[in-house]
Amino acid sequence: MTTNHKLSIIPLGGVNEIGKNMYVIQCGDDLIVVDCGSKFPDESLLGIDVIIPDISYLIENEDKVRGLVVTHGHEDHIGGIPYVIKQLNMPIYATRLTLGLIKGKLKEHGLLGTTTLHQIDSQSEITLGSVPISFFSTNHSIPDCLGVVFHTPQGTVVHTGDFKFDLTPVNNQYADIHKMAEIGKNGVLALLSESTNAERPGFTPSERLVGANIQEAFYNAEGMIYITTFASNVHRLQQIIDAAAKTDRKIALAGRSMVNVVDIASTLGYLNMPQTMLVDIADVNKYKRNEITVMCTGSQGEPMAALGRIASGNHRQLAVHPGDTVIFASSPIPGNERNVARIVDNLFERKASVIYGPGSSTGMHVSGHASQEELKLMLTLMKPQYFIPIHGEYRMLHLHRQLAESVGVNASNIYILNNGDVVDFAGSEALQERKVSNGDTYVDGLGIGDVGNVVLRDRKVLSADGILIIVITVGKSDNKIVSGPDIISRGFVFVKESEGLMEEVHRITLNEMEQLQDNNLHKPWNLYKQSIKESVGKFLYAKTKRRPMILPIIILV
Amino acid sequence: MTTNHKLSIIPLGGVNEIGKNMYVIQCGDDLIVVDCGSKFPDESLLGIDVIIPDISYLIENEDKVRGLVVTHGHEDHIGGIPYVIKQLNMPIYATRLTLGLIKGKLKEHGLLGTTTLHQIDSQSEITLGSVPISFFSTNHSIPDCLGVVFHTPQGTVVHTGDFKFDLTPVNNQYADIHKMAEIGKNGVLALLSESTNAERPGFTPSERLVGANIQEAFYNAEGMIYITTFASNVHRLQQIIDAAAKTDRKIALAGRSMVNVVDIASTLGYLNMPQTMLVDIADVNKYKRNEITVMCTGSQGEPMAALGRIASGNHRQLAVHPGDTVIFASSPIPGNERNVARIVDNLFERKASVIYGPGSSTGMHVSGHASQEELKLMLTLMKPQYFIPIHGEYRMLHLHRQLAESVGVNASNIYILNNGDVVDFAGSEALQERKVSNGDTYVDGLGIGDVGNVVLRDRKVLSADGILIIVITVGKSDNKIVSGPDIISRGFVFVKESEGLMEEVHRITLNEMEQLQDNNLHKPWNLYKQSIKESVGKFLYAKTKRRPMILPIIILV
Incomplete structure (x- = not known):
């Protein structure tokens, strides 16, 4: 260079x-x-x-x-x-x-x-x-x-x-x-x-457009309002706070990054919210439902974010009641549509009104x-x-x-x-x-940087068809099998479904060991392992059309 | 019931x-x-x-x-x-x-x-x-x-x-x-x-709307036209064939399901295409580029479908030349946007004109x-x-x-x-x-139906952090360790990065075996395995924040 x-x-x-x-x-x-x-x-x-x-x-x-x-x-x-x-x-x-x-x-x-x-x-x-x-x-x-x-x-x-x-x-x-x-x-x-x-x-529309639409939705909402957006969108948060103030609603925060950003942005003066507006989520139920707005994480349908847990009924403090309004002040990022849809399904099942969809259609996101x-x-x-x-x-x-x-x-x-x-x-x-x-x-x-292509390739194989481990102990002195083959599988097939299969794998492995020993190829052991791998792999693919990772382990005792 | x-x-x-x-x-x-x-x-x-x-x-x-x-x-x-x-x-x-x-x-x-x-x-x-x-x-x-x-x-x-x-x-x-x-x-x-x-x-627009837009695109295209849609959309195929006929283009077919459906639909009379219009893809290069339309699979960005292979330069007979036009007569199904985008990237790199995006914006799909x-x-x-x-x-x-x-x-x-x-x-x-x-x-x-939740759960664990297998052989008569622990990992971490880790796993395993033996808890072996699993698991999580599947295997000889 x-x-x-x-x-x-x-x-x-x-x-x-x-x-x-x-x-x-x-x-x-x-x-x-x-x-x-x-x-x-x-x-x-x-x-x-x-x-x-x-x-x-x-x-x-x-x-x-x-x-x-x-x-x-x-x-x-x-x-x-x-x-x-x-x-x-x-x-x-x-x-x-x-x-x-x-x-x-x-x-x-x-x-x-x-x-x-x-x-x-x-x-x-x-x-x-x-x-x-x-x-x-x-x-x-x-x-x-x-x-x-x-x-x-x-x-x-x-x-x-x-x-x-x-x-x-x-x-x-x-x-x-x-x-x-x-x-x-x-x-x-x-x-x-x-x-x-x-x-x-x-030309991308102004953020103010969203503010106007949020405000209108707040005027129309009857129960509690859950509204989700990227926590870092401080301008959006400000407009939500403004709409809440205009409709006499308090604000509660749900989700770690929402609490985090509101804290940092308020402290640094980027967010203008009277402290009296903020309600602890533990106290939400002390208010009438139409007095509360919850700003929450989960706008991309993340199942473990606040809105995801609320929608599935797994949030400790918050629940959706019939008549509550949920607003996605966001657009699903390509790839996240299905996760967002799952959340919307759950919210409808709980009889919420839900405003969702691409920002271009709802006006709730630019x-x-x-x-x-x-x-x-x-x-x-x-x-x-x-x-x-x-x-x-x-x-x-x-x-x-x-x-x-x-x-x-x-x-x-x-x-x-x-x-x-x-x-x-x-x-x-x-x-x-x-x-x-x-x-x-x-x-x-x-x-x-310690996980590279080999590790990822192995994970790929393991994820698709699991692993089959074959352990054989062999005597050091006479190269005779002392124990095994013991066959253990994970992620491959149900144990009860696999009995016949495993017997056959047992037989094939013994056969390979014998053949190799007959040929006086006592070493290297890698050869034995390779042969077992190939024969068992071929057999399993023919029987199941699956290719688990096959891992023969030969132990010398 | x-x-x-x-x-x-x-x-x-x-x-x-x-x-x-x-x-x-x-x-x-x-x-x-x-x-x-x-x-x-x-x-x-x-x-x-x-x-x-x-x-x-x-x-x-x-x-x-x-x-x-x-x-x-x-x-x-x-x-x-x-x-x-x-x-x-x-x-x-x-x-x-x-x-x-x-x-x-x-x-x-x-x-x-x-x-x-x-x-x-x-x-x-x-x-x-x-x-x-x-x-x-x-x-x-x-x-x-x-x-x-x-x-x-x-x-x-x-x-x-x-x-x-x-x-x-x-x-x-x-x-x-x-x-x-x-x-x-x-x-x-x-x-x-x-x-x-x-x-x-x-009201969903009529399929004819797409026909008109395809025809216009065909009139404007200069090089070869690649057009992709669901093969089963026989009406769409018919409109493509009609547009090709009007612009004096022959039709070639790429992708198994496209060949399949065109064959079945033509034979049964659902598709009206003179046999003389059809060109074998092997013969495409015998024509001028503006005399050919290729109807191909891959409208959802499937990397191994015809269009995916053409875009990445891996198709045996077909290639994109600068100035060719590629039309997605389709809308990406939610979840497929990223795959479609990859293909579009590849096509632009090959200097094609590409008509892509949701059908509502391109008019190429209803x-x-x-x-x-x-x-x-x-x-x-x-x-x-x-x-x-x-x-x-x-x-x-x-x-x-x-x-x-x-x-x-x-x-x-x-x-x-x-x-x-x-x-x-x-x-x-x-x-x-x-x-x-x-x-x-x-x-x-x-x-x-032979893969159920246990198998899938195992695949999930294996896919995220791989597997660590610990094999120990123990003498039947004296419960003393004969060989091992031998430690084998797949999908967990690079071998060269893991040397120190593996030594420690070795030590922890021996320690667990000794402790248990000291307690005269010679059996059941499951207890030993469980302890090894827990101790090694804790250690690895503390050191790596990963949770590989840990599989202790105790062989009695």
């Missing part, structure tokens, strides 16, 4: 995927990291809890890493921090709310105090290594979001963070649209802009990400010479590229990258021809 | 779920079965291939089962037939296309000739046992669909099958709306009507099921005294109930049932108070 280049841009996570965002701006001997997210594994990654970026490249350059700048407090931007900080200590720069959420994470992992935390805001100007950095504020589904501007000797590099243009934002958290215009006017060498909603035509016209607006404001669409799967990056071309970015100056791809700038000439280490690092329990 | 009742209606599959439809109409000593579907397992049912209804009740009453009437040829109505027929032989009644598809299934399972097949049509009148049965034709996303009318002494029972009202159907397959009106006029005791789209307001206004139309036509919403998850049944009430059905005459619930009619009085055997029967490989 060459290091002659003065300026390089390297995504380590977040392109060709949704999640685990991590981008590196390398300027001479200074590496600055933007975001450190996690992502959730799909079903094929059995037993994996969370995925974080492979940071080998950062570790190789540990002495040059100047800091981590975090754009906002969502999991796909901060979720990897506790795991990464254990491997590579670096100072963290973030806004007040984002820092609050990061501190919560570090505390949970017993890591508070292991790294320095620097509070910034959209007006801050910092220098990491030799790179001056400034910021601009954006609208998104969590307060205190930043775009990041790197003033490098080669030119200005802009990273948008996550954004939409909400011209009537809740809490007056306006985006710095004039600052963006000025940055663009002064010249942008390269823009990295998020692509989540590049498939959506038009996206926090820029749609096509907003993406074009950002591109137009920044007028970048080079454009790198980030934060999205391939089709989103691809469509974002088409949008960039449509507003005048030169097609040959647009780079759709894979994680690990490097764009090097020499003067204002860009070159993409090298790659650094990259990939998914799996976190399973306390292990970071 | 009492059998005094003259008429009973019993769902054995299809209520509170989508899939495995099976309803029983019992009239005195005559049991008539409607449909015999399968459903696909969700991810939690590890290794299960397909789910069919529990037919214990039918087997108990084998001598009274008069036949199976099949409403149409979709998997959720015919998919269980090969598995059920092995356990319970009964004559099958279905329309020509449906029978063609059933025959294909029976052939595949080597069951052709084991049961009698009777061809009927919407004008047929048959008598099973002592029950006269007539039919009416409906519109749906496969031709030759039936509603079923049971003329029992207690009154008329109507089962709608799957339906929509398509007033401009493709191939002039009109629904018997006048016949439905007449049935309603003559009086319906009970209506069983499908609920799939009870959540959708309005549902085959009745929306709310159509459900109300069916209820209005039939004017039933009793109403049982079927074919849907709870919220759909619940909303269908509300629709029925809105058009005048008496709320107390509406039954939302669980599978196995029985509604008994004595005269025109209905009573729901008993239940028959019911449930999911799992098919795994060749086994029907």
Whole structure:
């Protein structure tokens, strides 16, 4: 790998995927990291809890890493921090709310105090290594979001963070649209802009639209109101609190992350709720049902989150009564529809009124990400010479590229990258021809990166058809069978159904052992094991069309 | 269980779920079965291939089962037939296309000739046992669909099958709306009507709408066209063929079920395609790209279906070239969005134009099921005294109930049932108070019903954290350890990462064996095993936060 280049841009996570965002701006001997997210594994990654970026490249350059700048407090931007900080200590720069959420994470992992935390805001100007950095504020589904501007000797590099243009934002958290215009006017060498909603035509509606609909639903509701949304959507929470205040309802909180976020956001002043409005969930039943609103987790149908437990009748303090109203102030994320539907089924069985479905149909949710016209607006404001669409799967990056071309970015100056791809700038000439280490690092329990493909492949086989263990003890001196074969199965087939099968496996195993002994092939034992595996496997597949893992164990005594 | 009742209606599959439809109409000593579907397992049912209804009740009453009437040829109505027929032989009644598809299934399972097949049509009148049965034709996303009318002494029972009202159907397959009106006029005791789209307001658009949009896309396409849809949607296939004919394109077929359905439907006259239009996929490259349309499987993003393999570059004969057009004439079924998105990503990477997304946004798909206004139309036509919403998850049944009430059905005459619930009619009085055997029967490989909860629970544990096997051989005479503990793990952790861990497991196991022996607790061995399991489990969880299955094996020699 060459290091002659003065300026390089390297995504380590977040392109060709949704999640685990991590981008590196390398300027001479200074590496600055933007975001450190996690992502959730799909079903094929059995037993994996969370995925974080492979940071080998950062570790190789540990002495040059100047800091981590975090754009906002969502999991796909901060979720990897506790795991990464254990491997590579670096100072963290973030806004007040984002820092609050990061501190919560570090505390949970017993890591508070292991790294320095620097509070910034959209007006801050910092220098990491030799790179001056400034910021601009954006609208998104969590307060205190930043775009990041790197003033490098080669030119200005802009990273948008996550954004939409909400011209009537809740809490007056306006985006710095004039600052963006000025940055663009002064010249942008390269823009990295998020692509989540590049498939959506038009302009994403303002968060205020949801507020109006929530309010109307509150006026119409008769019993208790359960309302669920992403806890981190503080603007949404504020609008729920406002609707509750207007309809003389108290607020109770259900679900760990809801309690957590409301606590942090209230303490830091991002949430405006009189303490007298808050009711402990243990006291909810002391009020009339139409005096209470419960803000709860579980908007994605998670069966163990608060709403999931309430719906299935497994919540210790809360229950749905006939006539209660349940509002999903959310849209099911693709893949979660079936879980949400299960919860809705349960709520209807308990005779609740339920407002559910995609946000576009209920008006109870709007996206926090820029749609096509907003993406074009950002591109137009920044007028970048080079454009790198980030934060999205391939089709989103691809469509974002088409949008960039449509507003005048030169097609040959647009780079759709894979994680690990490097764009090097020499003067204002860009070159993409090298790659650094990259990939998914799996976190399973306390292990970071200790579960790899072999382990996952084994889990896959075990999950589909279980395991059959065959233990044989053999005398050291005479190679005669002392005991066994003992056959034990798990996850394969009912014991009572399998009697005939197991007798046959017993016979086949003995047969293999004899054949091999007849051939005077006393060793290596691996040969015996392989033969047993193959013969038993063939037999079981013919009889059952299943392929359990077959594990022959030969013990010498 | 009492059998005094003259008429009973019993769902054995299809209520509170989508899939495995099976309803029983019992009239005195005559049991008539409607449909015999399968459903696909969700991810939690590890290794299960397909789910069919529990037919214990039918087997108990084998001598009274008069036949199976099949409403149409979709998997959720015919998919269980090969598995059920092995356990319970009964004559099958279905329309020509449906029978063609059933025959294909029976052939595949080597069951052709084991049961009698009777061809009927919407004008047929048959008598099973002592029950006269007539039919009416409906519109749906496969031709030759039936509603079923049971003329029992207690009154008329109507089962709608799957339906929509398509007033401009493709191939002039009109629904018997006048016949439905007449049935309603003559009086319906009970209506069983499908609920799939009870959540959708309005009226489902006509299939012809899709035809017009496909035609327009064909006119605009420049390269080869790949178009994917459910193979069984013969009307859709016909419209694709028509669009190809108008734009001078030949048709090639990719995917087993596409070849299969086109073959059956063409042979039986449901598909009108001149033989000269059909091109073998091996010959596709002999034509100009704009002379070919490939109809392929894979509309739900199945990675191993034709389109999935084409998109990932793994199809033997077909490849996407820049400028080709790929059309999803389909909507992703909830849960399949991510798989479809993967395919779209791959297609964009190959520089295809891709038309994808929900049918409502692309106009390339319409549902085959009745929306709310159509459900109300069916209820209005039939004017039933009793109403049982079927074919849907709870919220759909619940909303269908509300629709029925809105058009005048008496709320107390509406039954939302669980599978196995029985509604008994004595005269025109209905009573729901008993239940028959019911449930999911799992098919795994060749086994029907031999995988149950214990096996699935084991697979779950194995899939999440793998297995750790500890083998110890103990001398029979002195209870001393002869060899071991030998520790073998699969799916738990990398071997090289686990050395320290395994040494500790070794030590803990020896310790447990000694302690127990010190206590003179030589037997039962289960006690030793349990202690090892607990101690090792605790240790591993503390060290790794994982819970592998721990399987101590003590061999006496």
